[in-house]
Amino acid sequence: MRYFGLLLLPLAAGGSVCESCRFCASLVHTQLDRAGTAQELITAVSQSLAEDEHHQRCRRYLTSDRHILQRLLTASSTPNLPAVWEALCVERLRCPAGGDLGKLSPSSPPSEERTSYQDGQATYGAETWPGKEDAKSGAKHTIVLSDADAESCDGDAESCEKESGILEAESDTPTKPPDPLNPHCAVPKDTYRDLLSTRVVLVVFSGRWDRLRILMRYLRRDLRSAGGVVDKIIFALWQVTAKDLTYLRELADSAVEDFELVDFSEQRWGPARLGADPATNRMVQLYQSLNESGTVYVKVDDDVVYVAEHAIANLVRERLRQRCLFVSANVVNHAIMSAVHQDRGAHRAFFPPARQRKNPSLRLPWKKLGEINMSPDFTIERFPASRCVVERWDCAALVHESFLDRAADGTWCIFDFGWLDFNRAGYREHKYIHRSPSVNKDYWTQGARWSTNFFAFMAEDLEGVNWNNVYGKGDDEEEFTGPHAERRDARPWG
Template sequence: MLSLSNKHIVHALLGASLVFVSLLVYVWNFHLLPGDVFGGHHRGGPGGPPDFDHDDRCPRGSRRHGNTTYCVPREIGGVWWKRPSDATKIMGLIFYGRRSTVSILDCYLKRNLAKNGGILDGVIFLQRTTDADDLKFLKKLLASEPAYEKWEIDMSEGGFASSYDRIQDDVMYVKMDDDIVYIEDSAIPSVVTTRAEHPEFFVVSSNVINQPLISWIHWNLGAVKAYLPELNKAYPAPKPGEKLDWRPSMLPSWQGSDDFEVSEWNPPDHQKHRWLPVKGHSDHILDRTPIVETEYDPFGPGWKKWQVAAQEHYSLFENIENDNLRQYRFGTWDFQLKRMGIQFIAMMGKDINLAKPIAADDEHHFAVTMPEQTGRHAVADGGGVVSHFSFGAQAGDERIEQTDVLDRYRAYAEEYICKGPMLWDPVLDNHDES
């Protein structure tokens, strides 16, 4: 039998062992495992990283957003997002010019503000228009949200170089064109996280619908569907008081001859029209559609052809309706010094300032010149989809504006994204509102 003193020694050793094991578990759970060790990737879901950096002032599953008072979910749109360690703020940077598209984008920007559960601390609108009606709308836009601000830009020298005069080193900027008309919830967290995890990248693009090189990728991923323009029928505009249904499943099948050449087709007499799904085929489904002309070329048909853009936009509506955005997914795509589009990109302010003086062609400067000089490439992050309405080569009379694509993006945003009425309605055309 153990003596009384030996029993005390055994009990003491057992107690010390339990304390040591408890301490080890605590350190393991809360200090040794950073959130991104699970698979080494920032996309989560049920198997994503637990809430190690929980802030007692925030609900479980959220954390304090930088130096703000906002509690932001750690997982947004399936992304366990990461803030760049050297970024004091994450700001949207919008090259503003057109109320017709910005009135749609506005709903997505507000949805992505930190105060509303996103990760943008605010949004800067770069005024790049002198149109009186568009400027009137910008004033209304700024009054609608305290987190919005305006920078006036000197446009006298042309190009876009002056747009970056007020950039700050310690801010991450998510730069967007003003005709971004759809932003998946995962898009902003995903590009920000990719840049945070990979500071070796100079610039990170989102997964952009209607961007020439990425259009080629989407085609080869099978995300683009067969659509052709409706022929010989007047556009069935909604009756007064009715809303356009954006869903492609409500459309009839395309009807037309087998020798129809869409590549050179334009809507007659400036008439509005819609595009229809090509049904009833099991093979060679895309052969007669515009996407087959697309090349891995920044100035190829994917940039020039408005018909390619129309097919891509309708395909996105179909994939949204069928909960099939996974068809667009890829990891990180390195453009290997080819000219990447910068319609929706994440950059640290210090890298923008490093690139100064910026050439008038800022896209080539950021996507080609600076990656060549620094060895830090321009890449795309495939984790979240955004949609870019049109390029200048696709716009104009009897082109993309003659489709109902923008009406469909507006209808989708009104149904799912906007918290209230849009600030501008093309039907009411409230030019005279202050």
């Protein structure tokens, strides 16, 4: 998955949130008049969303919906796109209905029972998301979920009063009974005041620049210098090409105080060897270099492509509560958590067309057949090495489609299970073969092994690790989440 790059474009004068939306709508109309391509239209709208003068509330809402516009534009036909955009302004931003949206009034008013925006969501909700081909080629992408920040009224005084009035009026409107499979996801406010004196360092196992460039928009947002909680980001060079290295060096040069490059590549350290001194092992030395007392480290894989607001802060808070040895983020498309999300009903019934199943290279859009996945073809076992997660790209595609669909309709928080002890959830008894690819060593093991895509720890948590079993990729999570935690008599994850 990937997001559009947002560029700069001057914004027409006007202070209200709705004027910003109308400006975007005018761009859409102008580009359609010019018979522009889908990509040209996407670029124009993306440019408008990146303008600094836009109100934050408008930017966040429209940015969260831009994938709907992308799906509309990449579909084989686009019925009444201006009406869909107008409805987006009215419904998502609570702009007054019936206002002049700059030549974008639909030729016929939307149905009172169902708006064009809702039709667009339903019709194109299963269309192709850019980057899904990465999952089909076997690449594993993850999404980190947590509660997001509350939207605040940051426009002018008149805009704030209008928005407050709308919210008060809506509170008197009868609401539907809550649906446990389609929750209303509130977004709390967080000032991070409790973490002002806590040093937080991210450690990104780095290489793949095409993924990392997506991750960086979230990591920059969470820097202390940008109002977040992260004091420093260490880019641990792990498996890099010349292009990766160029990107990372430019990144480090752009923020010397916040970023640091450290070379743990095989080119420098050489390949791992059975029986070698751990002092010569690059993965061992990487972890042992993270030795600042009192610092909370957060290890991040470079293929994480979405991090919710406050996710890192909440991860750090849980580690500081001293309830767990290590603390994992809530990761979508995760070896164990995918089964938990499935059991909560978070996965929807997306299914590829018959032609796609016969020939995956066609890359046809998946279709949503129902609100919950109950297909025997997509069953994720409660198992550290579930075949559906580890071996099948189509299971990853189902998970991603489900998350994106729920992000579009505001029910994404069904993925958030809060706190769960997986050591008491039926995983400990499983036995499986662990293979260390760095030294081609296979051996039987058991326990609640976790994928360490995104987890928090402190230097003292690594005391007692058997570094002789840590050779390279996969060996760290095998040692940390099983034998090491049991020797420490501590829960490895929360």
